[in-house]
Amino acid sequence: MSDADATADVSDVQVPQTGSNRAGRLATRSRNPKWQHVPLRIDMSICINCDTCIRHCPPQFGAIFNHGIDVVIIPELCSGCGKCLDPCPVDCIYDDPSWSPAPDLWWTEPATDDPYT
Ligand code: SF4
Numbered sequence: 744m745s746d747a748d749a750t751a752d753v754s755d756v757q758v759p760q761t762g763s764n765r766a767g768r769l770a771t772r773s774r775n776p777k778w779q780h781v782p783l784r785i786d787m788s789i790c791i792n793c794d795t796c797i798r799h800c801p802p803q804f805g806a807i808f809n810h811g812i813d814v815v816i817i818p819e820l821c822s823g824c825g826k827c828l829d830p831c832p833v834d835c836i837y838d839d840p841s842w843s844p845a846p847d848l849w850w851t852e853p854a855t856d857d858p859y860t
């Protein structure tokens with residue numbers, strides 16, 4: 744057996760397909776059902792695209808992304824922890840109790856240009 748054959752299976756690590764960790768939320772596009780708070784949303788008519796909130800979103804949630812000229816919160820990744828609220832200089836982040844699933848295009852950034860990894 745060659746060295747390549749002997750190590751072929753090492754990278755075949757299985758990630759749990761649930762919303763209980765970020766990898767699972769990315770894979771299943773689902774929120775953690777245990778989260779008590781609603782996700783937040785950004786009012787883009789007020790947002791000045793300063794990116795401060797992106798830097799304050801804890802990496803275990805990693806919910807805020809640049810998407811084109813917009814800054815968006817993917818609700819399936821947002822725990823509602825509120826750590827992005829105070830840093831926002833224009834107070835344009837709000838609770839979103841009637842949130843809708845993120846559009847397919849919003850998942851492009853975590854898949855290809857994830858600032859939290
Ligand atoms: S509420 Fe928490 S998880 Fe949601 S976007 Fe803000 S910092 Fe990130």
Ligand code: SF4
Nearest residue numbers: 790791793794796831
């Ligand atoms: S901190 Fe506020 S103004 Fe800055 S990008 Fe985030 S939502 Fe927009």
